[in-house]
Amino acid sequence: MTHHPTARRALLLSLATAALLAGCQSPPPTENVPPPRIDLLGRGPLGDVPQTMLDWAGTYQAILPCNGCPGIAMSVQLRADQTAVVRERRLGGDAEPTPAQTYQGPFRFDPPAGSMVTLGQEAEPPAYRFFVAEGWIELRDRHTGAALTSTPAYRLRKTSLSQ
Numbered sequence: 244m245t246h247h248p249t250a251r252r253a254l255l256l257s258l259a260t261a262a263l264l265a266g267c268q269s270p271p272p273t274e275n276v277p278p279p280r281i282d283l284l285g286r287g288p289l290g291d292v293p294q295t296m297l298d299w300a301g302t303y304q305a306i307l308p309c310n311g312c313p314g315i316a317m318s319v320q321l322r323a324d325q326t327a328v329v330r331e332r333r334l335g336g337d338a339e340p341t342p343a344q345t346y347q348g349p350f351r352f353d354p355p356a357g358s359m360v361t362l363g364q365e366a367e368p369p370a371y372r373f374f375v376a377e378g379w380i381e382l383r384d385r386h387t388g389a390a391l392t393s394t395p396a397y398r399l400r401k402t403s404l405s406q
Contacts, residue, residue: 294352294357297375297376297377298377298404299321299360299375299380300321300322300323300404301320301321301401301402301403301404302318302319302320302401302402302403303318303319303320303321303379303380303399303400303401303402304316304317304318304319304399304400304402305317305397305398305399305400306334307382307396307397307399308396308397309333309334312333312334312335313334313335314333314334315331315332315333315334316330316331316332316334317329317330317331317382317399318330318331319371319373319380319399321350321360321380325349325350325351326347326348326349326350327346327347327348327349327350327360327362328345328346328347329345329346329347329362329370329371330343330344330345331343331344332344346362346363346370346371348362348363348370349362349364350362350363350364351364352375353388358374358375358376359372359373359374359375359383359388360372360373360374360375360380361388368385368386369385370385371385372384372385372388373399374388374390378400378401379398379399379400379401380398380399380401381397381398381399382397382398382399383397
């Protein structure tokens with residue numbers, strides 16, 4: 244049994260080309276997924292929540308709406324150690340402005356999403372609740388955490404970073 248040399252060359256050339264093409268395939272794409280961040284206190288993965296994603300520490304200020312006065316000047320300082328200082332003062336109008344009231348103490352990020360901060364959680368209802376976003380916080384109903392009416396009026400803008 245004799246084989247024609249041209250057919251043998253064609254067969255070898257085809258096999259060599261197939262092997263070469265198989266070797267040139269790029270590897271399958273791999274997902275570029277970062278490893279989960281681990282809470283050093285042992286509470287498990289932190290995930291992408293406002294507490295870890297946003298630059299939330301700092302001072303926020305606004306003049307908030309007030310029934311019977313021109314407004315309430317509010318300043319909220321959220322510190323990286325999860326303590327806060329809140330100062331609020333009713334503005335004058337016809338009457339004298341009231342002295343500033345101050346709350347100082349710890350706060351926590353509320354589960355599940357962690358976009359709500361509760362200050363004074365030891366009280367019932369808590370002293371304050373804020374929705375946290377990049378560059379601003381929003382005062383919320385302290386009982387339920389629901390948005391207050393005329394929501395944009397209850398937003399405090401970030402004015403400085405926390406030390």
